[in-house]
Amino acid sequence: MTDGPRSPEPPSGPPPEHDVERKPLRRRVTDAWNRLGPARKVGVIGVAVAVVGGVIAVTHTRATAAVTDDEVEESGGILAEVARILNEAAAEQDDGSSPSSPPLRPPYTGDVRGYRRFQCLNPRGHAAGNCRHEWRWVDDYTKGAAEEEDAEV
Incomplete structure (x- = not known):
């Protein structure tokens, strides 16, 4: 009483929870996040912030080290000039506030x-x-001009 090879029947109910192949990636990430406790969530966020900060620091270091004043004069491009201005601003910021800049x-x-x-x-x-x-x-x-007039007298 063999009927021959049978074709697989499609499942009749919703997919089981452990079936990862049928869930979209966003749903799998959400489920994993919801299973974490508060302390682990803080840890995950801390690691993510550290990674993003490291990427930004490396990118900034490479971008500022890539352009020197000699290269700016040779290339003469607008992007090179912008990089030079940003490098000067970063150097001034590292040294402290610039005394030549006017108040805001x-x-x-x-x-x-x-x-x-x-x-x-x-x-x-x-x-x-x-x-x-x-x-x-x-x-x-009276503040300002009147004080200056009193000081001159």
């Missing part, structure tokens, strides 16, 4: 209305918590 916005000049200030009465003991504060009134004053 000019200082305020004009009338200042009176206000209340919560003033520390013992600044030397402030860091140690050995101080007392009190609300003090600061009178109206």
